[in-house]
Amino acid sequence: MSVEVSNISKYFGKFIALDSISFNISNNGCYGILGPNGAGKTTLFKIMSTLIKPSSGTVKINGYDIFESREKALKDTAFLVGTPEPYDYLTVKEFIEFAAKLRGKDVNVNELKDELDLPDLRARCGILSKGQKRRVYLAALLAQDPKIMILDEPTDGLDPIEIYVIKNIIKKIKKDKIIILSSHILSEVQELCDYIMVVKKRLLWKGDKNSLMNMFTNKTLRVEFLYPVDIVEVKSLINTLAYQIRQIEDSNRTFVIEYSGDDNDRKKILEKLVNLGIKNFGDNTSSLEESYIRLLDKFSKVYSYE
Numbered sequence: 001m002s003v004e005v006s007n008i009s010k011y012f013g014k015f016i017a018l019d020s021i022s023f024n025i026s027n028n029g030c031y032g033i034l035g036p037n038g039a040g041k042t043t044l045f046k047i048m049s050t051l052i053k054p055s056s057g058t059v060k061i062n063g064y065d066i067f068e069s070r071e072k073a074l075k076d077t078a079f080l081v082g083t084p085e086p087y088d089y090l091t092v093k094e095f096i097e098f099a100a101k102l103r104g105k106d107v108n109v110n111e112l113k114d115e116l117d118l119p120d121l122r123a124r125c126g127i128l129s130k131g132q133k134r135r136v137y138l139a140a141l142l143a144q145d146p147k148i149m150i151l152d153e154p155t156d157g158l159d160p161i162e163i164y165v166i167k168n169i170i171k172k173i174k175k176d177k178i179i180i181l182s183s184h185i186l187s188e189v190q191e192l193c194d195y196i197m198v199v200k201k202r203l204l205w206k207g208d209k210n211s212l213m214n215m216f217t218n219k220t221l222r223v224e225f226l227y228p229v230d231i232v233e234v235k236s237l238i239n240t241l242a243y244q245i246r247q248i249e250d251s252n253r254t255f256v257i258e259y260s261g262d263d264n265d266r267k268k269i270l271e272k273l274v275n276l277g278i279k280n281f282g283d284n285t286s287s288l289e290e291s292y293i294r295l296l297d298k299f300s301k302v303y304s305y306e
């Protein structure tokens with residue numbers, strides 16, 4: 001199974017929503033697309049599901065162009081893009097069986113009911129709550145036994161229990177499928193995804209989750225001094241070696257120093273500070289959220305569309 005996105009750009013009139021996005025996926029696992037509001041995530045998913053055409057670029061699934069050979073390309077792919085809903089007039093069971101039949105699959109709806117904590121199988125979909133509808137729709141997608149699933153904010157607007165159920169399903173199935181999902185909830189991406197792509201019109205960054213988290217920690221020192229120290233003094237000593245020096249809130253003894261060099265620069269920084277009386281030092285651990293915010297900040301300065 002493979003997904004190849006090559007140089008996808010999308011203009012709405014003169015407005016550029018996506019600017020030359022490319023990535024290849026060929027291993028099973030969960031791939032998270034992170035990006036702020038308006039970054040172009042849904043636009044990308046709409047293109048990948050052939051709902052809209054790109055202005056330029058191609059998407060191939062298993063080697064087939066999704067627009068030129070739509071049927072072959074999307075044979076094993078399921079999408080949850082926008083807010084698709086099961087048909088109101090079908091029962092839960094009928095809708096799931098209908099979805100499976102579309103792909104020539106047999107389904108044991110009772111098994112899926114337990115797995116996804118589905119509502120009464122005899123209930124008409126039209127009377128279900130938002131979260132129940134989402135679960136029924138997801139069950140219908142799973143009944144099609146797709147090898148690739150593209151899920152645009154699958155837990156958006158759901159209550160904590162429903163989020164828990166959906167997250168558990170994704171965790172369970174991801175080793176046998178390629179799952180590409182988008183989310184605003186960083187903790188969710190951190191929990192579910194093995195690989196991360198950060199999008200803001202462009203693909204700003206891609207890689208495994210741990211390297212995103214470590215990307216900044218490797219070059220960030222946290223230094224605690226024995227006695228209170230003036231930030232001006234710290235800055236005067238290491239300004240040429242560090243590109244950011246922050247004082248930790250409520251402490252005039254602990255500083256976080258970002259530097260862009262190698263271990264030699266780290267050594268030089270510590271040597272310059274040693275006379276101020278260092279109590280402790282180490283890597284500053286950051287959360288995915290912190291790395292993500294800093295990554296967006298860094299690249300926003302590089303690519304400006306305004």
Ligand SMILES: Nc1ncnc2c1ncn2[C@@H]1O[C@H](COP(=O)(O)OP(=O)(O)OP(=O)(O)O)[C@@H](O)[C@H]1O
Pocket residue numbers: 012015017035036037038039040041042043044
């Ligand atoms: N049909 C359209 N016509 C004009 N502009 C559009 C259209 N669809 C999307 N856009 C614009 O493209 C940009 C990207 O939108 P998109 O919905 O893809 O972002 P997103 O990353 O999914 O955002 P969110 O996280 O808020 O859902 C936005 O500025 C949006 O206003």
